[in-house]
Amino acid sequence: MVAGRYRLVHPLGQGAMGEVWCAHDSVRRFEVALKFLVLPRQNLAIDAMERFRFEAQVAAQLGRKTDFIVTVHDAGEDPEAGPYLVMEYVRGRSLRQLIHERGPVPAAELAALLRQIGEALSVAHGLGIVHRDIKPSNILLREGRDGRLRAKVADFGIAKWIRQDLAADFPRQTAEGVVLGTPGYLSPEHTCDGHADPQLDMWALAVVAHVALTGEQPFAGRTIADVLASILEGARPPLSTLRPGAPPALETWFARAFALDPAERFPSIEPMISAFVAAVGPSAAPSAPAPAAPVRRTGLHLAAAGLVVALGLGLVLTTALSSQRLEATAELRVIRGEVLSAARGALVAQAPAAPQAGAASTAPAAGPATAPPPVPQPPEPAPLPAAARAVPTPPAPAPRPAAARTVRAPGAPASTGKAPARKRDAGTQKSAIF
Structure with a gap:
């Protein structure tokens, strides 16, 4: 039991700096997703905890300004489990899983999803936040009552602030020459100097659209250096060769x-999405359905698979490291009160204004009723390190201790109420380009 109220049910995924579990909130009586911080190398511990804190505050506020961002309900530190975030549990699958299971997404269906993702990014950009890691695994999909898919953007773990428009404890700026993100989704300017602005998210969203339409990366290569070279050269195959019949x-x-x-x-993101819809044609003309009013969901309306992939706190793709990195460790300050006060502040600030036409509801979605445990999907490893120049192959990561996690096998007795053993690992990193 985490914090005396969250009973861990089963793991949802694991990355280089975090892991996510499905948990049952014994107070509110519905499922949530718990994200734990797995501290990286000793000299990066303070930076990692600053970003974890920043993610909690940003997601708590953005998630209440649009229904297309996974929101954070609570945060804190458990004596045994360590720092954690309590997030909205999205019962469904990621866009990455959808592409893997169904193949290329129809252009009209993709246009509807891009509208929703675009709204999420537009809200973030309007408040001075750049996501920096838009990719299919960070776009979660759930099925609405009308059978249509609705998207939610997850994982603001390596988000960049370009203006301090939100009430948050902003982490230290990334050192010059340090690149954050997933190699295949980086814009040319970001691969060169780590520069991040809304154009980075827009470039990544175009890569997502290409992968969804064709099932293939637009900029491919056998190594990270090859991928980055393709991006810098603009070398990609014509869409017609990968998706014959596309508009x-x-x-x-x-x-x-x-x-x-x-x-x-x-x-900006708005004309980008509008141009995509126009390019698809009349089949994409109807507006994407607005999110339904919050209702208690049942398992009959939902896909069997469930996940929240909000793991990629990011991987520092380093071309130059500051020589004055802090090496001291520090305990994460409990941020429960700050996250809740930020959430209340966001709701109070919005209360007087009437909702604009076409705007998404700001009320957080109600949690689903207890449903049969979803089938956990294999986690996507965290992004590979990369730089604007060719880099040597990184050493293989140290294996994670087998006893670090306890997973209940199907059919095994129910949990005793104690949180499965969690062992902090200071050096494990897993990585992948996609």
Whole structure:
């Protein structure tokens, strides 16, 4: 039992700096997702905890300004489990899983999803926040009552603040030359100097659209250096060779979205999404359905698989490290009160204003009723390190102790109420390009 109220049910995934479990909230009586911080190397511990704190505060506020962002309900530190976030549990699957299971996504269906993802990013950008790790595994999908998919953007663990418009404890700025993100989704300018602005998220969203339409990365290579070289050269196959029959106007859309010069791309997320919808044609003309009013869900309406992949607190893709890294460790200050006060502040600030036409509801979605445990999917490893120049292959990570986690096998007796043993690991890292 974590914090005396959250009973761990089963793991949902694990990354280089965090892991996520499905848990039952014994007070509110519904399922939530618990994200734990797995501290990295000793000299990065303080930075990691600052980002964990920042993620909690940002997600708590953004999640209450749009229904298309996974929100954080609570946060704190447990004596045994360590720092944790209590997040909205999205019962469904990620866009990555959808592509793997069904293959390429129809253009009209993708247009509806991009509208929702675009709204989430527009809200974040409007408040000075750049996500920095948009990719299919960080886009969670759930099925609405009308049978249509609704998207939620997850994992603001390596988010970048470009303006301090939110009430949050902003982490120290990333050192010059340090690149954060997943190699195949980085914009050319970001691979060179780590520069992050809304254009980085827009470039990554175009990569997501390409992967969803074709099942293939636009910029591929056998090594990270090859991938980065493809990005810098703008070398990608024509859409028509990967997806015959796709609307011809989409090739023009991708050409603009992947322009090497940022000035030649779309100026912001809204015209970018509008242009995609126009390129798809009349089949994408109807507006994406607005999120349904919060209701208690049952397992009959939901997919069997369930997950929240909010693990990639990020992987520092280093070209130059500051020589004055702090090496002292520090305990994470309990941030429960700050997250809750931030959430209350966001709700109070919005209460007087009438909702604008077409805007998504700001009320957090009600948690689902207890349903049969979803089938956990294999976790996606965290991003591989990369730099603007060719880098040597990193050493293999140390194996994670087998006893670090306890997972209840199907059919095994129910939990005794104690949290499965969690052992902090200071050096384990797993990585992948996609």
